[in-house]
Amino acid sequence: MSRSWTPSSWRDKPIKQEVKYSDRKAVDKALVKLQTLPPLVTPAEIQKLKKSLRDVALGNAFLLQGGDCAELFSYCESDAIDAKMKLLLQMSLVLIWGANKPVVRIARMAGQYAKPRSSPTEKVNGQEIPSFRGDILNGYPQEERDIDPGRLVEAYFHSASTINYVRSQLASGFADLHNPLDWGLGHVKDKGIQAKYQSIVTSITESLRFMRTVGADTAGQIHTVDLFTSHEGLVLEYEERLTRRMRHPSNRLPSEATMNGHIADDNDHGWYNTSAHFLWIGDRTRQIEGGHVEFFRGLENPIGIKVGPSMKADELVELLDVVNPSKEIGKVTLITRYGEKKIESMLGSHIEAVKQSGHVVVWQCDPMHGNTVTTPDGIKTRHFTSILSEVSSALRIHQQHGSFLGGVHLELTGEAVTECTGGSEGLVEEDLNLNYTTYCDPRLNEKQALELAFLVAGHYRN
Ligand code: PEP
Ligand code: MN
Numbered sequence: 001m002s003r004s005w006t007p008s009s010w011r012d013k014p015i016k017q018e019v020k021y022s023d024r025k026a027v028d029k030a031l032v033k034l035q036t037l038p039p040l041v042t043p044a045e046i047q048k049l050k051k052s053l054r055d056v057a058l059g060n061a062f063l064l065q066g067g068d069c070a071e072l073f074s075y076c077e078s079d080a081i082d083a084k085m086k087l088l089l090q091m092s093l094v095l096i097w098g099a100n101k102p103v104v105r106i107a108r109m110a111g112q113y114a115k116p117r118s119s120p121t122e123k124v125n126g127q128e129i130p131s132f133r134g135d136i137l138n139g140y141p142q143e144e145r146d147i148d149p150g151r152l153v154e155a156y157f158h159s160a161s162t163i164n165y166v167r168s169q170l171a172s173g174f175a176d177l178h179n180p181l182d183w184g185l186g187h188v189k190d191k192g193i194q195a196k197y198q199s200i201v202t203s204i205t206e207s208l209r210f211m212r213t214v215g216a217d218t219a220g221q222i223h224t225v226d227l228f229t230s231h232e233g234l235v236l237e238y239e240e241r242l243t244r245r246m247r248h249p250s251n252r253l254p255s256e257a258t259m260n261g262h263i264a265d266d267n268d269h270g271w272y273n274t275s276a277h278f279l280w281i282g283d284r285t286r287q288i289e290g291g292h293v294e295f296f297r298g299l300e301n302p303i304g305i306k307v308g309p310s311m312k313a314d315e316l317v318e319l320l321d322v323v324n325p326s327k328e329i330g331k332v333t334l335i336t337r338y339g340e341k342k343i344e345s346m347l348g349s350h351i352e353a354v355k356q357s358g359h360v361v362v363w364q365c366d367p368m369h370g371n372t373v374t375t376p377d378g379i380k381t382r383h384f385t386s387i388l389s390e391v392s393s394a395l396r397i398h399q400q401h402g403s404f405l406g407g408v409h410l411e412l413t414g415e416a417v418t419e420c421t422g423g424s425e426g427l428v429e430e431d432l433n434l435n436y437t438t439y440c441d442p443r444l445n446e447k448q449a450l451e452l453a454f455l456v457a458g459h460y461r462n
Contacts, residue, residue, distance in 0.1 A: 005298040007243040007271060010236050015291035016284055017116045017234060019137060019147060026149040027237070033153050034241035039274030040110070040159055041229065043300070044249035049228045049277045050302040051253060052104045054330035056362045056406045062099045063333070063364055063407025064092050065230060065278075066449065067108025069441035070115050073135045076158045081165055082174070083414025084109060085227065087446050089175050090183065091453035092225070097204050098457020106228045108411070110162035111276050113155045114234040115440055116284045132439060136235055140439050152238050159229075159275065166227060175225040177208050187447055188424040197454050230304075233279035236295050242275040243299065270300040280304030280335060283369070286311075288318055297323045304333040304409075309342045309370065313353035320359045333362040335409050339370025340389040347394065351401040365394035366409035372441060375429050381442050384422025388455060395459055408456065411441055412449040423448035 021027045055061040066088060068075065075081075084107065092103040113136035122131045130145040132138060136155040138145050173179070183201045188194035210216075233239045247269055273279060279299070283306040285292040296303050305319060316334075324331045334354070338346045354361060367390035371382050391408060398405045418434045419442035421427050427448075436442075444452065 007240045010291035010295040013291040013294045030149045030152040047252045057330035061102045063104045065106040066410040066412045069411045071112035073158045087414045094453040094457045098460040106230045110229040111159040111231040228277040230278035243273045283308040304335045307336045309338045317357040329360040335364045335366045337366035337369040340386045343393045347397045351403045362406040364407040367391045368411045382420045412444040417445045
């Protein structure tokens, strides 16, 4: 691998999920525009997250990451954003209660507009048309499937709007834990389970009231929380233009001064991808010699790598050496997504190989992507029991190997959708049509997601 790196050095490498634009002039115009627009996030925020992920990697915090599979431009509206923020906040409180650790929150939001696809075309109404690749490239309606370069700029502005709204809501007391939260547990059919969840909520509420009464909130910490943004770094033309050479902030850990030493650099500046705080490489684009890995290896941001069942243990270690040669703790989050059956034979050997290598990573379980099934009616779904089973296995296997699960990565929405079956509402396959609105993978609805948080929290408390 060549040692010199620039934001465009990925262009010399083979690239999976490549975008073939037909109107080159329009693409160049969009890219020139992107290059001049201000950063969406700052180096100070990025380093703050990296520091928090170091805590996760060392076992002192837990990571909750969640949001839509494919975020649409039309999700950029206040109710949908509020619902997701509220859900992530509630889940994090439950996890804090359970794991007895701070929780780092990252939303799959404000930029999750690009989707890798297994096939370039799909059959719709008997016609073979280009697959939907996410709002940053084409539109879901049949007549909008051609790649439209103008969407690259639109993606930026929808990200900016979403982040602006999140920031202003947080600054205005949206996550002020002095305010009572509506937990809405009425749907839980089993009275025993409902009582259990209610007792957790009561415990959380009482703890917050106690803190307020004794004036424990001197640092103002329960007035607001951090919520970081993330997306898959798939469309590299876009990511390249938002990657800027910037001065390191003062909150950067001194021990990291030599970080990215493989890239000829001075110590004051680094390359920050300002499109999001955290970016990940998908399971389809993680080839060691490929363009995505080349792009990611130069970034200061904390990054994720999806780890599916085809990943070999030595390949995983090689990847870590390439993207994190200085073995910075918590710089890389391994997002494992084997599926409930395959996790048994895969995770243990991956944990051992990483341990041997000396890398200290965040181990995060994505129990969604290895557990997608299609119903006899052809609807893509996931069973709540499979999702829970993969998380439970991850918790156990890590423990057996003297490791620990650092976090979870979920596809979820704050709306009452019917896309995954199971959970305490008792959704069955026949219910899927009631409110199936995803344009890509099936998501947990707000009740199922909260329930998963209760169950994971319960694991720590039992
Ligand atoms: C995703 O997270 O939506 C995704 C496509 O995941 P993976 O790369 O793990 O298949
Ligand atoms: Mn998905």
